[in-house]
């Protein structure tokens with residue numbers, strides 16, 4: 001990695017191992033984006049500004065300032081002074097004017113990264129940051145653009161600080177975190193839209209003129225849209241094509257947008273969604289915009305995926321569990337829903353412990369008077385009528401079986417029918433005089449208030465102190481509405497969305513600090529808040545409430561496009577599947593779940609003897625394969641979404657001595673007896689054994705592995721590959 005400022009050319013050049021990013025100054029005042037792409041060494045890049053061609057002639061020409069402002073490629077574009085593309089920054093002064101002129105004011109190169117107060121962020125040594133300072137002299141604003149690069153990783157991580165050095169407060173209406181401009185390129189936009197139980201399906205569409213975006217202002221990153229966007233050149237596949245990707249290290253509202261203008265310039269931006277956002281910045285205060293991870297690949301999607309996987313494994317996830325074997329868990333949600341007591345849970349644990357399962361997770365319904373989803377969120381006290389002997393008894397019984405114990409919470413919520421709401425009706429987010437919109441009979445707690453954060457934390461803390469609890473599933477089952485806080489003044493109500501997220505982050509930070517050995521799994525109506533922000537606190541996130549093995553193929557493919565397999569919560573459940581009613585073989589359900597953090601979500605006491613034997617095999621397989629799945633390099637070989645027939649991917653360890661190929665045949669077709677799938681990532685000079693048969697690496701990579709198709713739909717196989725020489 002290196003940062004260079006060429007004084008003569010007035011060009012900044014950021015170099016990672018394989019990519020370069022360049023900016024140039026015009027008139028020593030305006031900062032322009034000039035290049036992002038394959039690595040270059042030269043700073044001879046001013047020609048890209050076309051300063052001699054109308055309308056790009058800069059402001060010194062005076063006569064036509066507007067033409068220049070509306071067409072040049074700004075590094076951090078702003079509202080109000082003639083750039084009509086979507087901006088990255090918008091500020092309103094106390095007297096109501098909505099404009100800024102951010103001019104260049106210097107730079108700094110620092111070892112490491114500046115701290116992003118209260119926010120999740122990548123971390124680690126062997127990192128350098130370029131800070132570029134911009135200022136608006138009239139308002140007294142200082143804006144710092146941060147660009148961080150870790151040694152050995154091609155991502156460029158951007159965040160923004162805004163400091164009010166003036167005498168008056170200002171209102172920040174938009175502070176995006178990243179903006180990249182490109183010239184004359186045809187692109188397709190890749191995003192990961194979905195819905196509840198159908199999260200992160202890969203979607204590609206051409207980029208036309210005007211604006212296209214992926215966005216959420218639901219108060220969380222959401223299952224509907226995902227804080228990820230990649231622009232890819234047409235024909236891009238796993239190994240070919242150019243890719244410009246952005247992923248937001250944040251779990252609240254976001255916008256990821258592409259805009260193509262009349263000059264065929266393409267502006268790509270990402271940051272906190274401006275909808276509902278207005279932050280009052282007092283003199284002396286600083287606002288921090290969360291970071292965006294920017295990745296460029298000249299060699300297709302696989303390189304992009306690898307850059308994200310390595311960055312997140314090495315520089316984002318902090319949990320010690322990242323490198324530890326996660327206990328195989330059994331969760332009682334799909335087994336019992338709300339209908340359980342301590343006897344039922346102990347029965348499940350007894351059977352599970354015999355089959356190699358290592359942890360019982362008690363899901364929703366253990367607290368207050370919650371026997372359905374109409375009440376009690378916020379009353380985090382054990383329902384001792386349901387669980388006789390309370391938590392200490394239950395946990396001890398489970399531990400006697402040699403198992404660990406985990407528990408479910410939904411800390412951000414409050415039910416109208418709860419003791420907490422009866423005591424503190426103003427603790428729900430609400431607008432006075434309007435009914436609070438209910439969702440699953442619940443409201444959202446006002447976590448912008450420190451006393452609410454403290455009260456919720458104390459309740460969780462009491463429960464965790466009362467017994468030996470190894471795992472917490474942290475759920476979040478609705479969106480935010482009625483944006484109003486009883487504790488904020490009128491001109492700060494626009495801060496609720498972001499302050500709410502800061503409250504959530506504070507809670508999770510306290511939890512993992514006070515309980516460093518706790519395994520935290522985030523969840524949000526399935527995978528509705530699966531984002532890099534959450535991975536900073538929990539090494540795994542429940543991927544989806546849809547546990548059907550075939551539906552999971554698309555969900556897990558979309559998720560693994562960015563996130564390591566070790567982060568994907570994946571369980572075996574019963575058939576017909578509770579989300580969609582499909583029946584698939586037990587083996588296939590196991591093979592699909594083995595590609596994530598493995599577990600079960602079923603009433604194990606009701607399985608047949610044959611199924612129980614399979615559970616024994618699967619739990620053994622998990623221990624055998626887990627490190628390879630968690631740490632291995634991921635190669636997407638075929639996608640059922642694209643070929644409508646089968647799904648295939650592989651993982652390979654770092655010295656290419658071990659690999660696993662996961663294959664799922666979706667529907668059976670007459671006369672399709674076998675197929676040859678070329679592998680990737682094996683050492684072509686090595687000889688390998690594949691499920692006991694010998695091949696050379698060059699043949700497996702270039703000719704392919706023969707996969708015989710089994711009789712019947714939804715069949716699957718795992719191939720174990722081991723180097724012999």
Ligand code: GLA
Pocket residue numbers: 333363364408475477523524525526527542545
């Ligand atoms: C959400 C989760 C489920 C389960 C229920 C409990 O939907 O995604 O796994 O925990 O809540 O109410």
